[in-house]
Amino acid sequence: MSPHLLSVDSLSRERVDHLMRVAARMEPIAQRRQVTRVLEGAVLGNLFFEASTRTRVSFHAAFCRLGGSVCDTTGFTFSSMAKGESLYDTSRVMSGYCDAIVMRHPDQGSVAEFAxxxxxxxxxxxxxxxxxxxxxxxxxxxxxxxxxRLGKKLAGAHVLLTGDLKYGRTVHSLIKLLSLYDPMRITLVAPPGLEMPSHLIDLVASRGHRVEERASLADDYADVDVVYTTRIQKERFTAEMSEGFSLSRDFTVDRAFMDKRCGRDTIVMHPLPRDSRPDANDLDVDLNGDPRLAIFRQTDNGIPVRMAIFATLLQVEELIEKDLRPV
Ligand code: CP
Incomplete structure (x- = not known):
């Protein structure tokens, strides 16, 4: 088993199932109904060279919930990479200070190079x-x-992935992870030029899933179980792509779309952040308060899942049971 978590490629279905079980056991600790100090004395290096709220803070909180401490650096300006230090040297140095490292970086492959x-x-x-x-x-x-909660099964489910499927790294990881499970139907809807990379579509299809690309959300999605929408990642556009790009409302998930096109128990997910600027046409705030909107349940789930990742990578999951104490 890889000592790192760099890509979904390193995960088997059995390992994902195990992480899900460990995450469920972490919930009372995540909600501070129980306490453990199993990682007391351990230090996490939280290195974020690209903007983040959820990932950075929830990894930090998850490590603290397990009793550990966190050192962090945010942005290139406040790290010695601003003075030309390489990923290799930074990695060797941080290894002497930390027991685990979380890293975000704007370049694809850079975290693997660091690892x-x-x-x-x-x-x-x-x-x-x-x-x-x-x-x-x-x-x-x-x-x-x-x-x-809804009495549904994953096998045979219909998942709609929409938004920026080209640059959205969350959908790249999610589609690979879903493909480890029993056949399901996956529909992809992206604005022109922002479609899911073909190698990922081919991978998922080769594992027996039904994958379909559609050009717009103006279709019937009544049997869709999950609508997973993503922000347009304009910061990754080339200058040519940026020129004149504006996202039509046809790609917006809002109350009208959910009421007219989807079912009453279709859930809506988004990795967040959602872009609230007027012309962004990201997931609409008119769904706030709608029980189908799962986005804040999704963010809450980040803590137990990230605790489970630490518990398994640092091999303390069995110790946690023995160390549990009331608040
Ligand atoms: N979902 C996510 O990665 O959010 P942040 O960019 O805020 O970490």
């Missing part, structure tokens, strides 16, 4: 348009919990 230089577990917190495996795990945990 190759260290013996401590490294978690990919997002490498450019590459992957975001911990997000896929918390997304999957959310789908599992929502389906249990």
């Amino acid at each position: 190759a230089a260290t013996h401590v577990p490294v978690i990919n917190g997002g490498d450019g348009p590459g992957e975001h495996p911990s997000q896929a795990l918390l997304d999957f945990y959310t789908i599992d919990k929502e389906f249990a």
